[in-house]
Amino acid sequence: MGNMFSWLNEPAAFSGDANELHLATKEKTDFWQQTFYGFERDNGHAYLTPVSGDFTASVTVCGDYQQLYDQAGLMLRIDPQRWIKTGIEYTDGLMHFSVVVTNGTSDWSVIPLHGSTTKDEINVRLTRHGDAVRVQFSVNGGAWQLARLAPFSSGDASVGMMACSPERGGFEATFRDLTVGSAISRNLHD
Template identity: 65%
Template sequence: MVGAPCVPIVRLEGVLTDFTWLNEPRNWNVENGVLTLKTEANTDFWRTTFYGFRRHSGHARLQAVSGDFTASVVVRGDYRELYDQAGLMLIIDETHWLKTGIEFTDGLMHFSVVVTNGTSDWSVIPLAQAQPNAEVHIRLTRHEAALRVQFHLGDGPWQMARLCPFSGEDARIGVMACSPEREGFTAQFEGFCLGAPISRDLHAS
């Protein structure tokens, strides 16, 4: 079980060697605790469902995790093109992973969750009131074989976006960004934390 205090993302600058890139972008840096990256062209994580293709080319900065935990981060992005996306990722291997965060579709920012267990699914919550480059807080918790995804905007309360099964003890957790339809999408991540899981009470205030 992870029980250490939260890990600030500034340590991704290379001080903490446990973090590694999956598909490292050419353009990224960490300054004042904020990780900023620009995506490469046609990057994505997806497997088969509906579209028929398999892509594992998105950018993710990850570290090992096992047992129960809570991870959180604050995300901003210049969402403009279809499927621009940024958030958290939990991955076991190329066929078993979860990504969650903001995804731009139908002209709006949406809170998105994709769970892949051999094939991918996709659920979205439209954020009609969200302004471009708005800060979005994302939280992912594992309780045994279940994952709980939450988010909030500004000073609003945490909202649950997904509760789903996710088997497998050892995995990697971190931040991700993709831009299936372009290159140069800019995403920023601040305050990444990894620590002991929050309470199992789904309806706590």
């Protein structure tokens, strides 16, 4: 596992490192490929490190979610056509746990987090086992919940923190306690 991080599309402002990172987005940033909207966007912000084989990455994220599609979480990326982004996304006036899996074109799934506020700490965990990725989340240190099990290449990739604001600039997010290490158990029901 690598521990050297580098920016894919540096944000408007940032401070800290992989242990604790605060950032503010540039205007109209996103990662998306084609589906429904017909556009391609690859200008979101991601602070990534190389990974190979099986691994688990996790991070705690807080954000000032106010505008449609404000988002922050984790990204697993091979190239502009093959990636996963997951975390909190603000849509329909509510925080949602969001997963986008892209293999040429993007899909999108959301789980509404009724009762959650911007003060809540959301833990995001992404695990690759061979050619599959498991995405989980917990709210304020609660039990891990499975959000997605998806196919994904087992090849070399990069993983790390991600934030976007497709409708504005200046969305602020804070990431804490990023870990990238050995994959957790394959047991889906922990």
